[in-house]
Amino acid sequence: MATGGLLHFTNPLSSVVNPNNTYKQQQQLLHNHRGSFCNKLFSAQNRKRRRRKASLIVCKASGAQQSRRGGGVDADIDVGQDRLSKVPISNIRNFCIIAHIDHGKSTLADKLLQATGTVQKREMKEQFLDNMDLERERGITIKLQAARMRYFYEDKAYCLNLIDTPGHVDFSYEVSHSLAACEGALLVVDASQGVQAQTLANVYLALENNLEIIPVLNKIDLPGAEPDRIAREVEEIIGLDCSNAIRCSAKEGIGITEILNAIVEKIPPPQDTVENPLRALIFDSYYDPYRGVIAYFRVIDGRIKRGDRVYFMASGKASCFYTLPLCYKFISNFDCTKYDYYADEIGVLSPNQLQADELFAGEVGYLSASIRSVADARVGDTVTNYGRKAEKSLPGYEKATPMVFCGLFPVDADQFPELRDALDKLQLNDAALRFEPESSSAMGFGFRCGFLGLLHMEIVQERLEREYNLNLITTAPSVVYRVNCVNGDIVDCSNPSVLPEQGKRKSIEEPIVKIEMLTPKDYIGSLMELAQDRRGEFKEMKYITENRASLVYELPLAEMVGDFFDQLKSRSKGYASMEYSFIGYRESDLIKLDVQINGEKVEPLATIVHKDKAYSIGRALTQKLKELIPRQMFKVPIQACIGVKVIASETLSAIRKDVTAKCYGGDITRKKKLLKKQAEGKKRMKAVGKVDVPQEAFMAVLKLEKEVL
Numbered sequence: 001m002a003t004g005g006l007l008h009f010t011n012p013l014s015s016v017v018n019p020n021n022t023y024k025q026q027q028q029l030l031h032n033h034r035g036s037f038c039n040k041l042f043s044a045q046n047r048k049r050r051r052r053k054a055s056l057i058v059c060k061a062s063g064a065q066q067s068r069r070g071g072g073v074d075a076d077i078d079v080g081q082d083r084l085s086k087v088p089i090s091n092i093r094n095f096c097i098i099a100h101i102d103h104g105k106s107t108l109a110d111k112l113l114q115a116t117g118t119v120q121k122r123e124m125k126e127q128f129l130d131n132m133d134l135e136r137e138r139g140i141t142i143k144l145q146a147a148r149m150r151y152f153y154e155d156k157a158y159c160l161n162l163i164d165t166p167g168h169v170d171f172s173y174e175v176s177h178s179l180a181a182c183e184g185a186l187l188v189v190d191a192s193q194g195v196q197a198q199t200l201a202n203v204y205l206a207l208e209n210n211l212e213i214i215p216v217l218n219k220i221d222l223p224g225a226e227p228d229r230i231a232r233e234v235e236e237i238i239g240l241d242c243s244n245a246i247r248c249s250a251k252e253g254i255g256i257t258e259i260l261n262a263i264v265e266k267i268p269p270p271q272d273t274v275e276n277p278l279r280a281l282i283f284d285s286y287y288d289p290y291r292g293v294i295a296y297f298r299v300i301d302g303r304i305k306r307g308d309r310v311y312f313m314a315s316g317k318a319s320c321f322y323t324l325p326l327c328y329k330f331i332s333n334f335d336c337t338k339y340d341y342y343a344d345e346i347g348v349l350s351p352n353q354l355q356a357d358e359l360f361a362g363e364v365g366y367l368s369a370s371i372r373s374v375a376d377a378r379v380g381d382t383v384t385n386y387g388r389k390a391e392k393s394l395p396g397y398e399k400a401t402p403m404v405f406c407g408l409f410p411v412d413a414d415q416f417p418e419l420r421d422a423l424d425k426l427q428l429n430d431a432a433l434r435f436e437p438e439s440s441s442a443m444g445f446g447f448r449c450g451f452l453g454l455l456h457m458e459i460v461q462e463r464l465e466r467e468y469n470l471n472l473i474t475t476a477p478s479v480v481y482r483v484n485c486v487n488g489d490i491v492d493c494s495n496p497s498v499l500p501e502q503g504k505r506k507s508i509e510e511p512i513v514k515i516e517m518l519t520p521k522d523y524i525g526s527l528m529e530l531a532q533d534r535r536g537e538f539k540e541m542k543y544i545t546e547n548r549a550s551l552v553y554e555l556p557l558a559e560m561v562g563d564f565f566d567q568l569k570s571r572s573k574g575y576a577s578m579e580y581s582f583i584g585y586r587e588s589d590l591i592k593l594d595v596q597i598n599g600e601k602v603e604p605l606a607t608i609v610h611k612d613k614a615y616s617i618g619r620a621l622t623q624k625l626k627e628l629i630p631r632q633m634f635k636v637p638i639q640a641c642i643g644v645k646v647i648a649s650e651t652l653s654a655i656r657k658d659v660t661a662k663c664y665g666g667d668i669t670r671k672k673k674l675l676k677k678q679a680e681g682k683k684r685m686k687a688v689g690k691v692d693v694p695q696e697a698f699m700a701v702l703k704l705e706k707e708v709l
């Protein structure tokens with residue numbers, strides 16, 4: 001275009017500078033052409049300026065977003081995009097890595113990124129895809145992560161979309177999300193540990209999703225590695241052909257090329273449905289304070305272009321902030337379902353976000369559409385084109401059911417709105433999190449939150465504190481009890497403090513889980529003892545190999561919340577693993593145990609316990625609280641009660657703590673400093689009447705298990 005414009009513009013000029021013209025003729029010609037000459041010069045300059053400005057905006061936008069995601073890809077973005085978008089659908093492979101916790105998924109993902117040159121050596125760090133501080137500190141994957149890689153196989157370029165998944169049982173819903181976006185899975189098994197509970201659970205999930213499974217035996221560099229035996233074990237237990245299982249060491253970089261080749265050879269390419277109406281499955285999303293909701297999706301059918309008008313089928317919602325005046329939103333009875341979003345930005349994850357103009361069926365990418373309401377773009381939703389809607393949405397995901405509930409209260413009551421906002425945003429990134437407002441006289445306003453397990457609960461609390469700068473008090477976790485009332489009502493109760501009174505309830509049912517423990521035969525005895533102590537009902541025991549057994553028990557979920565997992569690990573020296581699933585409710589002899597501090601009932605400390613254990617738990621709880629609550633300037637009785645009957649009691653003796661006592665005279669700033677230090681120490685406490693109760697006291701009931709049993 002630019003060249004065309006210039007040619008047009010040089011023709012008249014060449015006639016002006018014709019050497020055969022006299023000076024006067026040239027002046028006249030110049031004068032005649034000045035108008036058009038200047039206009040053309042001006043418009044050409046303008047065009048150039050506009051182009052420069054536009055490319056500057058694109059660079060700025062991509063630069064900003066890369067720095068936010070911690071990336072460093074620069075000028076070759078467009079070149080890279082061009083190359084990638086030219087890959088035919090038959091050369092695309094979508095796969096995820098599944099394994100038991102710590103079998104080496106993230107380490108393998110790192111090596112794949114490195115081997116394909118997706119991440120340069122200087123940018124490489126351990127657990128590259130785990131970009132949350134929390135994931136790095138704990139060495140676990142919490143969120144699934146996606147990355148697009150380019151790989152040359154037999155002189156052809158392939159586009160490999162990798163999704164790394166978490167291994168812990170609490171985050172298995174993340175695994176199910178990734179599986180639906182893939183055609184294949186790398187099943188990583190530690191060659192020294194063999195098949196574990198989550199290996200089995202994840203394989204079943206992958207088979208349900210009809211994925212091609214490639215077995216990979218990792219950690220062959222370890223002295224205790226027995227890849228041949230483990231290959232036989234995988235064949236026996238899972239029934240997967242392991243004759244060609246890849247032996248690898250993600251740490252040492254052995255077997256990485258074989259894995260990449262196997263991905264290309266064995267995993268089928270996505271189906272070519274580019275001509276169908278757009279259907280893209282959202283498998284993850286998060287809230288960006290600058291750009292609104294960012295959704296990660298896999299295009300199942302059709303294509304999506306930047307600027308397309310898109311429609312979220314499940315939310316049945318869309319909005320056009322650009323084309324309709326904002327005031328429309330506030331007109332009563334306005335039909336929100338007419339709204340739609342514009343895809344301002346689409347792109348691929350490489351693993352940083354890289355803008356693209358168009359994505360086709362089979363590709364994995366992200367979408368930003370200035371979506372402000374987190375409820376409008378939920379994980380599991382289907383994105384379609386507003387102008388050419390798909391008839392049916394994709395199956396989506398089963399809703400995750402929270403198993404464990406606890407109260408989250410801001411230490412500073414003013415932070416309540418911030419906490420609500422933070423939970424809202426976090427829920428977008430964490431589909432299993434549930435919350436509803438709760439208030440109590442001791443704690444003020446807060447939220448009752450539901451989690452999939454204790455690790456999930458800990459992670460959410462830490463993320464709220466770190467990412468949203470909140471200071472929180474967490475109450476002891478509880479499960480959801482089902483209370484059959486005398487008047488025939490059935491009440492679901494996740495908060496012991498609101499359990500209907502003794503006279504009003506007929507019976508209490510508690511959730512039961514079926515738990516399967518895989519253990520070397522040496523630890524069968526101690527694990528059976530553990531399950532029996534926790535009111536477990538023995539169901540089945542079978543040897544899955546010569547040395548390993550599977551133990552199946554049915555046990556109350558409440559007994560598993562707490563240190564069951566830690567006990568399982570310590571009693572089996574870390575060799576046993578477990579997997580559980582909810583099977584239903586069962587009536588049980590349960591009562592509510594209240595705690596009184598200084599004569600005042602502390603609702604958040606109330607728990608529901610089995611009648612047989614009430615006395616021992618009451619005694620241990622009061623002793624624990626005595627250790628945890630700092631001494632006050634007066635005597636503090638701590639009592640455990642059933643109804644009005646006190647079953648255990650301890651007394652905290654008085655102390656007069658004058659931190660400035662040692663300061664005789666001297667500078668006032670010194671005294672102030674001491675008082676300030678003391679005040680800081682009190683921050684994490686909640687005043688119950690006159691007594692300050694520290695955070696640890698609310699979790700005391702969790703720490704009792706060993707002493708009570």
Ligand SMILES: Nc1nc2c(ncn2[C@@H]2O[C@H](COP(=O)(O)OP(=O)(O)OP(=O)(O)O)[C@@H](O)[C@H]2O)c(=O)[nH]1
Binds near residue numbers: 102105219220249
């Ligand atoms: N010796 C040896 N260690 C390995 C190998 N691969 C991984 N590891 C180590 O195993 C530990 C766990 O590795 P990760 O990659 O974090 O495991 P993961 O499966 O991603 O863990 P989660 O995401 O928490 O489920 C780390 O300490 C790794 O350094 C290997 O091939 N050889």
